[in-house]
Amino acid sequence: MPAQSIWTLLSWGPDGWSDDIAYGVIVTVLLALATLPIGLAIGFFIALGKQSEEPSLRLAANIYTTVFRGLPELVTLFLFFFGMPILLQHLIRYFRPEATIDVNSFVAGMIVLSLIFSSYASEVFLSAFRAIPKGQYEGGYSIGLSKWQTMRLVILPQLLRIAFPGLENCWLSLLKDTSLVSVVGLAETLRNAGVAARVTKHSFLFYSIAALVFLGLAVVSSFATSAILRSLGKREAQR
């Protein structure tokens, strides 16, 4: 094929595929951003459970990370995507026999990715918790802060700073894991690139574009994280 047609394929609009891929990029970023706060919150509480004095709480948290770090991401996704509707259907049949349930692939992806992300993030949080000396807690209690206030005002600011590099790695692997959700039919970057590849028969071109998109997202997030780190460092210096 002449080189001209490749530029047509990459144009914006009905003939080109750039708009489809750009739409996919938005879905990818939205999925990752939607997963992040849920995963961080769950991961934080799992880490709290893991360093608790209560053995049963530690056990429950350890089972959680063992399961979700041990299962391949794809298996978790398929189990959830195909298993959840069956389970919900059984439950709902008791109330409304004729109801059917479809799991939205975005929501399924979000839930599965936050399970995986949180189990990795909990390890990062846990090691950050261990890096904070006990005196910090004791100091907080001694000036009359409650347990929750000590956590929020004394521990958490230090914790975030220590955990940040580890969390950055978790974020990068989350960004990469979003591509797996394309397998259950979410129209994100990889899936749209795949559709373009199949229609135009330029598979190498479009899959390279998908790869470059993910690379670009990684570069952008490394810029963003270094900016955040710098501002954290500045605040540290001001004290």
Next chain:
Amino acid sequence: MSATAAMVERPPPRTRGWPRPRIVGYALVCLWIAFGLGIVSYLFFAWNPAFFAKYAPAYLRGLGVTLSLVAISMVLGAVLSMPVAYGRMSRNRILSGLAYCYVYFFRGTPLLVQTFLVYYGLGSFRPELQMIGLWDFFKDAFNCGVFAFALNTAAYQAEILRGAIESVPRGQWEGAASLGLHKLQTLRKIVLPQALIVALRPYGNELILMVKASAIVAIITVYDLMGNAKLAFANSFDIQAYIWVALVYLVMVELLRHAIEWIERRITIHLKR
């Protein structure tokens, strides 16, 4: 006043009764037990000898495919990682730049994209590949999987190797040089034995990641463990296809994890005080 001071000095009393963490903990453990029992009872009641007879051999074959895929690509990746690690540590700008780009690309893009790029993307170059006789290799999905996985793990292993070698203090190199050992001897006899202790755990993690990531090749029509599960689910619409495969992966990963921990404990026994 003195009473409170005395109370502060005493070690905290063991919590008795039912404080909130204990209630939450017991509730969560009960939830997990209920979940586990639910799965076990589901597998028990949905026990289908026909399903088992039909797919269990396929799963075993798939397990073999998964293990051989992981083993081959780990070994190829280890071989390939050496020049990449050398490039990363080299003072030559061009060499280290190239190695950096290689590592950045393979660590910055999803493995799924890389696998697609090899399996579907190289199809665009079919005439060229046929001309140099490589098409027969890339025609097979398994080979494509091994190719993509080896390239991917080489990037990660190169970083592991580099980190481990750089963790050995410079004085070790200088000491060996002062004894008259040349560079290769130093590397083999002095640096690598120390570096590999550091590298063992990351290598183990990489192995576990590869076992987990190998499920991806099911999407490019390789009938590994996950591929057979997909097939079984497509034929039977029975969710136990995925539950079984999840259990197999979980057992595999846990076995690997404990084996690595055991090895680490064995080889660092001289460092314990």
